[in-house]
Amino acid sequence: MESNLSEREKAVMYGIYKRLPVIVERAEGCRIYSTDGENYLDFLSGIAVNALGYANPKVLHAIEYQIRRYMHLSNYFYQEPQIALAEKLTELTTLSKVYFSNSGAESFEGALKLAAKWGSTRGKKNMYAFSGGFHGRTYGSLSMMDKPLYKEGMGPFLDNKFVLPFNDIDALRAAIDENTCAIALECVQGEGGISMASQEFVNELIALRHRFDFLIIADEIQGGIGRTGKFMSYMHYNNFTPDIVTLAKGIGGGLPLGAILFHERVTDVWVRGNHGTTFGGNAVSCAAGLVVLQEVEEWAQDNAATIGDYLQLRLIELAGSFPADIVEIRGRGLMAGIVLSYDAQEIVDALLQEKVICNVTAGSVVRLLPPLIIGVSEVDEFIHALTKVLRNRATDQQTQS
Ligand SMILES: Cc1ncc(COP(=O)(O)O)c(C=O)c1O
Missing domain, CATH: 3.90.1150.10 (Aspartate Aminotransferase, domain 1)
Incomplete structure (x- = not known):
């Protein structure tokens, strides 16, 4: 066969x-x-x-154990594996809340919606990302990307989304103003050729945030979960705390799982019903994810x-x-x-x-x-x-x- x-x-x-x-x-x-x-x-x-x-025997054990307890309950229920994984994620970062999704694109899409809602009460609409970045295949993600192959013939894409040249401080300064709602950065661009944001570029981003008050979304879907030698790739930069972090890939130990991490600045933006998903935070995926985080943290x-x-x-x-x-x-x-x-x-x-x-x-x-x-x-x-x-x-x- x-x-x-x-x-x-x-x-x-x-x-x-x-x-x-x-x-x-x-x-x-x-x-x-x-x-x-x-x-x-x-x-x-x-x-x-x-x-x-x-x-990995520990991941397999966690999955087997959880499968026998329950696999899927829906997000109507409190679920121990979800809560334990969220606690671990907040312990390992300076972010204070977690929303679980199923994939990278779904995490990034949620981050854009969250940022949009934050901006809606401040009169801020414009969102920026950088050339060579990859954020997923949904309309929101694609609107923040510039590679023609991913977009040809599939428009129109979302308004008020722009792609700036990566690591170009002058272009960044010229574009960003008080109408800026969010900037998304992939510190180490996986699909973009393993290109890394420079410390100077990140410094400028932080200075501009201070001046114009916008949100920084760190896309850690590929570079996060220990891959670069720190828990998140943004942690290699001095004094850098993103407002929103998107995760997927490594977090589920091989099962589908994604997450959005929220800085306390944005934890009260969404209210009940604003966002949601059926499978996000699946108990088996979260149980596997907890083992991944423990092992990543330990060694x-x-x-x-x-x-x-x-x-x-x-x-x-x-x-x-x-x-x-x-x-x-x-x-x-x-x-x-x-x-x-x-x-x-x-x-x-x-x-x-x-x-x-x-x-x-x-x-x-x-x-x-x-x-x-x-x-x-x-x-x-x-x-x-x-x-x-x-x-x-x-x-x-x-x-x-
Ligand atoms: C940095 C980054 N963001 C987002 C995504 C999209 O993730 P997914 O394929 O799970 O939707 C990817 C996938 O390669 C990625 O590398």
Whole structure:
């Protein structure tokens, strides 16, 4: 049955996604095992979802326990897993309340609605985000993004939403005024090529907020939950407290879950009935999420910082050996980008042949998002594979010329 999955996929909207030629049997830790007996080193983590890798025994135990208690009750009920997870999120940040959703786009969409309502009593309507940012596929999110492929033919988009050039302080100063309601920032742009906001840019954002009184939304959907070596990527910046934080991906331990965190400035904006969802804060997802946060707090985010430094070091070393291929190494913790002088797909495909899984972002960037549990030996294994791929490419080119 499984061997003909690629043919049976005809019933699925298959053109939308690029599928890898790997039929997965099972996955454990940072390895994916295929039905043909191969095993792959996973440096993608289900696109930054599997923070603790696959089949983490503590996550499995929490899920099994919760499934037997109850799976879904609806948000009419108090639910222990939701409350415990919200308490943990507020303990690990300076934010004071949590709303649970199901996905990243839904979290970001909710953040825009919340900001709009906050602005409506202050005469503020304009919202800004930055080029290269990714916030999801819904109309609100897309209205705050600039990549044509995601938007072509699907407009009109929302009014009063603008995209400014990333890290451009002059453009920011020129645009922002007393009509500004909110600015959304992805501190480390995942889809945008692992580009990082500069401290100066964030300083300017904070100064402008002080002057014009608007909300800052930090989109931590990809960079949050320990991935960059701190609990949230915004925590790498001095004196930076966002007003709203959006989460998803890693928070659910592999189950669908999203969240919006509220600074106390905005906790009384929504009243009962203003917003809601059927599945958001599902008890099983929250039970898994609590284990993720405990592990991230106890050791996984420190591991991401330490192993991330080692990864950066090895990548920079490699860049020195392949200056014609590698233009730049970007990232923080276990969110890394290898900027190539050509289309990165070729290298990502060749890495798959070496049984390593990663992906392409922003055309020329190989994106690395391994589980936060990897060690030195997995980094060495990755570097070994990449070295081989780059050497083979150089040999091929010499042969051709
Ligand atoms: C930074 C960021 N925001 C929002 C999203 C949208 O999340 P989802 O795909 O869960 O809707 C993503 C997904 O890649 C993301 O990386």
